[in-house]
Amino acid sequence: MVSAMAGLPGHAVITEVGPRDGLQSEPVFVPTAQKIALIEALIAAGLRRFEVTSFVSPRAVPQMRDAAQVMAALRGRDGLHLTALVPNERGAEVAIAAGVDALVLFASASESHNLKNVNRSRAASLQGFADIARLARGTGVRLQGAIATAFGCPFEGDVDVQAVVDQAAACRDLGMDHITLGDTTGMATPALVVQRVEALRKVLGDAELALHFHNTRGVGLACVWAGLSMGVTHYESSIGGLGGCPFVPRATGNIATEDLVYLLHESGIGTGTDLDALIGAAQLAQRIVGHELPGQVMKAGPRLRTAGMDSVRTAHG
Template sequence: MAGPVSATGRQVSVTEVSPRDGLQSEKVFVPTQDKIRLVESLVAAGIRSVELTSFVSPRAVPQMRDAAELVRHFRGRAGVRFSALVPNLRGAEAAIEAGIDAVVMFASASESHNLKNVNRSRADSMAGFRQIARIAEEAGVALHGAIATAFGCPFEGDVPVGNLVDQARRYRDLGISRITLGDTTGMATPGNVVPVLDALRTAVPEVGIALHFHNTRGVGLACAYAGLLHGIRDFEASVGGIGGCPFVPRATGNIATEDFVYMCEESGFPTGIDLGKLIEAAGTAERILGRELPGQVMKAGPRLALSSMDVVRTANG
C-alpha cells in the first residue's frame, strides 16, 4: 500500500478527453466548429492536456471523421499538449502528418473487447505498435500507451492482472513512459483498483500510470479517490460526464471533469484548473449537445456558492 502523501506531492494533472471519448458515441455528427468551441472553453479554464480526437476509420466511428482538421486547427498551440488515439500504423501516420503533439496507442486487456473495438487480436495490435513507436520517435512525437478494459470486460468478466502486466511491459519496451489504465466498461471498484496499481508498480516501476474511469455504476469518483490516496496524480476525465465506448453494451459516460476537479480541490489535491470556468465549459458542452448532461457540480456549483434566503420558500406548518 502507498504511504502517507506529502503536501508537496499532491498536485494533480488532468487530461480532458471529452472531444474524443466524450463525443465518439454521439449519433449526430457534432460540427467541427462546435468541437473547437468546446476545446477553447476547456483551455480557457486551465486544462493543459487534451485528448483531441482519434484517427480511426470514419466507418467505425463517424464522429471522428474530422480528426485531421481538428489537429491542424490547434497545431502549435503553446502551453497545451494535444494527443490523439491511434489504433494502427495508418492512424499514427495521419496524426503525425496533421501535427499532433502525442499519439496514444491502445489495446484492450481482454481479447474479446479488442476484437470488437479494433477488429484485431491483442497480439496483432501489439505487433503493430512497434512500427508506430518507430515513426513517432523519428518524428519527435511523444508516445503514450493505453490499456482498455483494465478493470473488467463486458464479454469475459474480470481480466487477469497478468494481462495488464504483460501489456505494460510491452509498452515499456517500446519506450513508453506513461500508461493509461482505462475503465472502459465502468467495472472498476475502489477494491479492484488498488491491486492492479500494486501489480503494475511492481512490474514496471519506471512507468507513470494514469487512470481513466467511467461512471457506469456510480462509483467512478470513488475509484478516482482510491487512486489519489494510492499516489496516482495523473487522471483523465470528460467535461459534463459525457462519453462511453460505442463497442460496450450499456456504456455510459466518464467521470465529469468538473466533479473530479471539485473533489480534488476540496480534498487538498490542487489541479491548477479554474472550477468556475470549467463549469462554464460544461455548460458549453450541454448547449452543443442539446440535452442535460450527467455532471453534478455543473448543476449545484461549488460548495461555498451561497444563495440568498429568498430564492426558496419558507416552510409552513
C-alpha cells in the first residue's frame, strides 16, 4: 500500500452497519443463518466493529425480529465490538441481556424526521436517552449517540448546525463517548461536513466523532474525503451499499464498505481489512438479498486487477 497522502490520517476505523442499517429495509426476511454467514464473511475480511442489529418491535421492523439470535452467535468473541440500535428502555434491557458492547441511541436533528422515524418529538427522544443512561449505568455497556438528518431533512430542508451541536452536547452530557453524524437523507456535501466537524469539535471534548454517509446524490466518498481532511478517522459503511432509510423519500443506500476501503487503501490509509475478501462479502450480500447492489468496486474489482487480452473483442476498422 502507498504511504498516506500528506495531511491525511494513516489509519481509519470502519464500523460495518450492513447487518442492521443495510438489511432493515429489505422487504423479504433474511434468514438468521444467512445474516450470521454474512457477518462471518465480514469478520474474515478483517472488520471488527459492527452495528449488528436493532432491538425494536418486530411489528415496526420485521427484519430485526431475530436480534437476540444473531447476537447470541457472536457474543463473547475476542476482538469484536458489537453494538445495537435501541429505541427505548425495553429495547435497551433486551440488548444488554443479549451481550452488546454498546447501545446506540438515535434521534434526528430535525423535528419532522424524528416524528416520522420514531414517532416522538426530539425532546421526548432526549428524555428517553436519559432513562436508558440510568438503566445502563453500572452494567459496563457503553452508550453511543447517533444524530440522524445531521446534514439536511427531506421535510424541512436545511438543518441548522446549532441544532446538531446542541444534540451532540446533550449526548455528551449523558456520558456518550462516541457520537455519529448520520447523513440519513444523502444531503451531505463536503462543505457541510467541514462546517459541522468544526462546530462539533468545540463541544465534544474527548468524545469520538464518526461520520455516516449515504450515496443518494453520488458524493458519499467526497464527503468521506472532507472528513479525512479534517482528521476524522471513524466511518460507518454498509457492505455492497445495502440500505436506505425507509422514512426518507427517494432514499438510496449507504456508501459501500468495499468502495470506502478502496478509497482509503489507494490513499495510503490503513484499515486492517482485505479488499478482495470484502468484495467477496459484497457479492455474498447481493446473493442473499436477491437483487443488484449499488457498490462499484464489487463490480469493477481493485485497480490493478488485470484481464486476459482475449477477454474482450478487438476493435475493427
